[in-house]
Amino acid sequence: MGAGDFESRWLRPDVNAVWTRFLQVTHRLEHHIDRRLQDNHGITHTQYEILVRLADADERALRMSDLADQIVTAKSAVTYQVNRLTDMGLVHRRKCDADNRGTWVTLTPAGLERLEQAAPCILSLVRELFLDDLNCTQSAELDKLLGTWSDNLDEHERNPVRHPEH
The missing domain is CATH 1.10.10.10 (Winged helix-like DNA-binding domain superfamily/Winged helix DNA-binding domain)
Structure with a gap:
């Protein structure tokens, strides 16, 4: 699933939905971890x-x-x-x-x-909210995706791409 042509100002609706869901899940997970740590351990x-x-x-x-x-x-x-x-x-x-x-x-x-x-x-919360519902195949797929994203970020940090402002 590509995002469309590089110069496009907007993501396709289906791609935007995936991106938005990713952001919501990561922010919510962070919020739950943060709140549990603050409540229980200050x-x-x-x-x-x-x-x-x-x-x-x-x-x-x-x-x-x-x-x-x-x-x-x-x-x-x-x-x-x-x-x-x-x-x-x-x-x-x-x-x-x-x-x-x-x-x-x-x-x-x-x-x-x-x-x-x-x-x-924190480990019990990560298991409860993140890991327990993944099977081995899903875990391997997620690991592969995270590796791809990490590699992309590493490459960008080594060779930043400058884009003209629209």
């Missing part, structure tokens, strides 16, 4: 993702810029979230010794504990 999904990335990092620490790259968000948004996590005692910030421009973010023991408490909650 952190947002973005904050949870920051804790996960730090837990997986060497010495449970990352430079702020690397953290932003890993969770695919603006550095200012990561700064805001890290400030909130710092206020909660879940992470610690410090200037980089090698250069004063960078900042290291380190997971605290309290942050690791919060992550370990929140993980079963």
Whole structure:
């Protein structure tokens, strides 16, 4: 199912319906995860993702810029979230010794504990709302689609295509 000619200003109705449904489902899934984490563990999904990335990092620490790259968000948004996590005692910030421009973010023991408490909650919700209703064939198809989209995004980031504004 192609979207039509490249220069078209609008998607075909059937393609637009698929795109709209994709956006609605991903936003609703994100909303449910975010609300469950906030209600049960006092952190947002973005904050949870920051804790996960730090837990997986060497010495449970990352430079702020690397953290932003890993969770695919603006550095200012990561700064805001890290400030909130710092206020909660879940992470610690410090200037980089090698250069004063960078900042290291380190997971605290309290942050690791919060992550370990929140993980079963989020994993059960992901299973309940996303994974349980997929059979093996659907899961493989979805994985293939996600791989295609990821490859397309990687290629675009390496070689951005500039389009004239209409």
